[in-house]
Amino acid sequence: MQAGNCVGLCHNIPVNGAPFLECRGLRLILGGQPVLGGIDLAVPAGALVALVGASGAGKTSLLRLINRLLAPDAGQILIQGQDIMAQDAVAVRRGIGHAVQGGGLFPHWTVADNIGAVPWLLGWDRQRRQARALELMAMLELPAHLASRFPGELSGGQASRVGLARALAASPRLLLLDEPFGALDPETRDALADRLHALHRAQGLTTLIVTHDLADALLRADLMLVLDQGRIIASGPPTAIAANPHPAVQALLAAPLAQARALAGLTP
Amino acid sequence: MTAAQGLPGALAAHLAISAAALLLAVLVAAPLVLLMPGRPWLQRSVMGIASVVQTVPALALLALFFPLLVLVRNLTGLPVPSLGLLPSLLALALYALLPLLRGGAGxxxxxxxxxxxxxxAIGMTRWQRLFHVELSLAAPVVFGGLRTxxxxxxxxxxxATMVGQESLGDLIFAGLQLQDWRQVLLGCAAAAGLAMIVDAGLGLVESGIARRRRGPALIGLMVLALLAAAVSGWWWHSRPASQAAPVVIGTKTFSEQYILAELIAADLRRSGQPVAVRSGLGSGIAFQSVKAGGIDIGIDYSGTLWTQALGRSDVVPRGEMLAILRRELQARHGVTVAASLGFENAYALAMKRDAAQRLGVKTISDLVRVAPQLRLATDLEFQSRAEWAGLQRAYGLRFAAIRAYTPVLMMAALGDNSADVITAYSSDGALSTTDVVLLVDDRGALPAYDALLVVAPGRDALAKRLARYEGRIPVAVMRAANWQADRPSDKRSPADAARWLATQTGLK
Known part of the structure; x- marks a missing residue:
């Protein structure tokens, strides 16, 4: 399979033996409809992987399977060689940073409490949680005075940063981000994507990000997975994806490329 | 017993039954609400049923639990009580369900x-999600439903008074009947005050939860706890010192019953016997309570027991009816007829004296001739009762018009010439003053309604003690006593009227 070969293809990723995350023959059926039809995937440690594809292609479902929010109908998911289905679901989730679609900040918790949610679940004391929340807020350029505010009082960009901080709080090795900057204006989105990229590198994270922003994926990801109707139709570094002749991949790329060319024509 | 004396007990009972019903409703609603997300069929059917229940008037709902529980008892053979606490608890809980379900589901x-x-996704367990996210976020709406x-x-x-459960309704219904507005107001104000304090307490808890602040929530809980402590403390202090179980006298919802209950209560108390009066029972429920032993002494009427307890619809002479009742009530229900008081509270047809003289009407047979030119006013139920069918069968009466009125307005209808003939009750106090004549039932079509004291099974000594009431109260004296409690001005309390009755009859 293409995805399996990806490990060898990713020349800019350090690959030390076994992949960090591996999916084998994953199938998922929801309400009688096949959502994912045989996903094979190997992600090396430290990779920033962008999942792209049309709506309904199965990107979100793949993330949810990896975080055990859904159970596969067939196949295996291994993190560092361990089958996650054999482990306690709650423990698996606490070990993974997952920012769900729409953010899902708890409206009745302060920003600091939202960020400290997983540490609280892990039994950290109040002081340590507060310190961690402030540390992450500084890293994500959130003013400290927002710590005692409620999510309803935040701007879209601030809420997205809090969501990201919550996913990062307990220092997970694996980060799953589902359209984390979906509803933001392009400028904020770009700044936040850069910030995320830097954090990902600095913290040594392995990150899967679902995005509709092809330019972001092509410019910042180490690896891209293109999903179409529940299957991976292309995978590899952005340069390889850009050159992939598959009509569905080219259709996906057509719009951003045309836009880029048009923009290039505008500037003197 | 004056209103203020009955207040602590009624208040405590009211709070207890309300709290118990609410708790039961919460216990039923909570799992249903928690099962609803993702089960639209459950939500639809549960909310549908709750909405239908809500359209049933609360009074009807309470009343319906009586036959329902009797049915359960007959089908299962279990000793399920059909009066008092159980039907009240079930009906009130059912009534509270809709706002709870709405609030919870919403x-x-x-x-x-x-x-x-x-x-x-962040790894909360099922319970953590339930408490820290779902219930905390839903709390304002859930508590809104709980407050409603x-x-x-x-x-x-x-x-709940109507099905024999003590509550603030005891004051309200007795007060309404006696037109003792102070007592009505006292009952209403107590119920309203209770509701307001509970609402405010729950409101504080709600705002505390919504804003994640412990302070207001604790104050709210303290308000509720203080209320419960104060009410139960007051009740405890005002409760009679005597430890012996009181003899319970039950009354229906009209003055004659209240007066006779006070008469007997005063009599028994003089011999050191503690007495409690349970007032305001529904008519059908009074005898059932005596039969079940929830009430020791009931005041009932032969014609009522004839149809309700013996299930008979034929009309037999007065003396024969009494003899059959004494025998059959004892044999079938274990209930003893301790005394026939000596007067009737029967249905009768009445006319203004001058009109009756002018038309030459003394008996119902005389009335037949002129009835097609006259208008009849009845109480609300008369036209659907066997008495009306019996009258028509025996005399072939036809009136120009028939109108139904609430009983208190019938005499007024006669007074302002809105009606020419009315149905009256033969012991009605108004008959003792108003210039009205009762028409003689010359063909014996109307059944007898002798006032009887009935005593619960196994209270033979009590029945023996009440035997001295046999034939002691003439109808004119009863009318006069009723009039003292019912007249529009210079009203006396039932207890005062009872004292007057005692001196008149020598029942001291």
Whole structure:
């Protein structure tokens, strides 16, 4: 399979033996409809992987399977060689940073409490949680005075940063981000994507990000997975994806490329 | 017993029954609400049923539990009580269900899907999600529903009086009948005050939960705890010192019953016997209570027991009816007829004296001739009763018009010439003053309604003690006593009227 070969293809990723995350023959059926039809995937440690594809292609479902929010109908998911289905679901989730679609900040918790949610679940004391929340807020350029505010009082960009901080709080090795900057204006989105990229590198994270922003994926990801109707139709570094002749991949790329060319024509 | 004396007990009972019903409703509603998300069929059917229940008037709901529980008892053979606490508890809980379900389902439905999702995704357990996310977020709406349910329940609990459960309704219904507005107001004010304090307490808890502040929530809980402590403390202090179980006298909802109950109560108390009066029972429920032993002494009427307890619809002469009743009530229900008081409270047809003289009407047979030119006013139920069918069968009466009025207005209808003939009750106090004549039932079509004292099974000594009431109260004296309690001005309390009755009859 293409995805399996990806490990060898990713020349800019350090690959030390076994992949960090591996999916084998994953199938998922929801309400009688096949959502994912045989996903094979190997992600090396430290990779920033962008999942792209049309709506309904199965990107979100793949993330949810990896975080055990859904159970596969067939196949295996291994993190560092361990089958996650054999482990306690709650423990698996606490070990993974997952920012769900729409953010899902708890409206009745302060920003600091939202960020400290997983540490609280892990039994950290109040002081340590507060310190961690402030540390992450500084890293994500959130003013400290927002710590005692409620999510309803935040701007879209601030809420997205809090969501990201919550996913990062307990220092997970694996980060799953589902359209984390979906509803933001392009400028904020770009700044936040850069910030995320830097954090990902600095913290040594392995990150899967679902995005509709092809330019972001092509410019910042180490690896891209293109999903179409529940299957991976292309995978590899952005340069390889850009050159992939598959009509569905080219259709996906057509719009951003045309836009880029048009923009290039505008500037003197 | 004056109103203020009955207040602590009624208040405590009211609070207890309301709290118990609310608790039961919460215990039923909570699992249903928690099962609803993702089960639209459950939500639809449960909410549908609850909405239908809500359209039934609370009074009817309470009344319906009586035959329902009797049916359960007959089918299962279990000793299920059909009066008092159990039907009140079930009916009130059922009534409280809709606001609780609405609040709960609405509160949970308003939680954004992404928030539920995030709670799972970050690794909260099922219980952590339930308490820290779902219930905390739904709390304002859930508590809104709880407050509505609490206020409704406290209001509707006044109606529990009708099925024999002590509540603030005892004061209200007795006061309404006696037109003792102070007592009505006292009962209403107590119920309203209770509702307001409970609502305020729950409101504080609600705002505390909504804003994640412990202070207001604790103050709210303290308000509720203080209320419960104060009410039960007051009740405890005002409760009679005697440890012996009191003899319970039950009354229906009119003055004659209250007066006779006070007469007997005063008599028994003089011999050191503690007595409690349970007032304001529904007509059918009074005898059932005596039969079940929930009430020791009931005041009933031969014609009522003839149809309700013996299930008979034929008309037999007065003396024969009494003899059959004494025998059959004892044999079938174990109930003893301790005394026939000596007067009737029967249905009768009445006319103004001058009109009757002018038309030459003394008997119902005389009336037949002129009836097609006259208008009849009846109480609300008369036209559907066997008495009306019997009258028509025996005399072939036809009137120009027939109108139904509430009983208190019938005499007024006669007075202002809105009606020429009315149905009257033969011991009605108004007959003792108003210039009205009762027409003689010359063909014996109307059944007898002798006032009887009935005593619960196994209270033979009590029945023997009441035997001296046999034939002691003439109808004219009873009318006069009733008039003292019913007249529009210079009203006396039932206890005062009872004292007057005692001196007149020598029943001291």
């Amino acid at each position: 509160g949970l439905a308003a939680i954004p899907e992404s928030v539920r999702d995030a709670a799972r 349910a609490a206020v409704w329940t406290i209001g509707a609990a006044t109606l």
